[in-house]
Amino acid sequence: AQKVTQAQTEISVVEKEDVTLDCVYETRDTTYYLFWYKQPPSGELVFLIRRNSFDEQNEISGRYSWNFQKSTSSFNFTITASQVVDSAVYFCALSDEYSGYSTLTFGKGTMLLVSP
């Protein structure tokens, strides 16, 4: 069965610090998709990134970067020079063949608190 583990429940940093959010996943499928979503206090889940299992290239988008390693089943997310506006709950999610690619299995989320 699919499983996503975000071991960090809450992280507190001071503005301008770099922070890495960990995500470990389990799936028996060879083709799958990994996602990161951000949930601000308003409640909606904001899509950040999607990677497929065949693309292990790391990605950088502005202050965000993602490190995908199939060997360790990890898909970690780093925010460089964090800002107060980055404060939110961040979810890692998985979609795979078993679910028909039509559902997301989420981790429990990591609450990030960035103080000024």
Added chain:
Amino acid sequence: KAGVTQTPRYLIKTRGQQVTLSCSPISGHRSVSWYQQTPGQGLQFLFEYFSETQRNKGNFPGRFSGRQFSNSRSEMNVSTLELGDSALYLCASSFLRKQNYGYTFGSGTRLTVV
């Protein structure tokens, strides 16, 4: 372009009552999924609709049901409410079914059962 709209935003119901939540997807999106978010269980998949048909269902009791209309708008219904049904209910829409196209989520309906 308007995002996914969920109504109402907040709802308070009494145990035993029933409730209907509404979701209007992004224009042109035909797939709608529902998720329940609670502090204890996190985000859990409820069901998915595409072209007015339920395509997938999560592990929830039969008290949870839904439907999709010809304009892709969706409703979910919870009958005989229990205290444990208190949660944020999120709706997500996508042009097609497959996750490789990504889902856009609404802001949710926060249901409180007292």
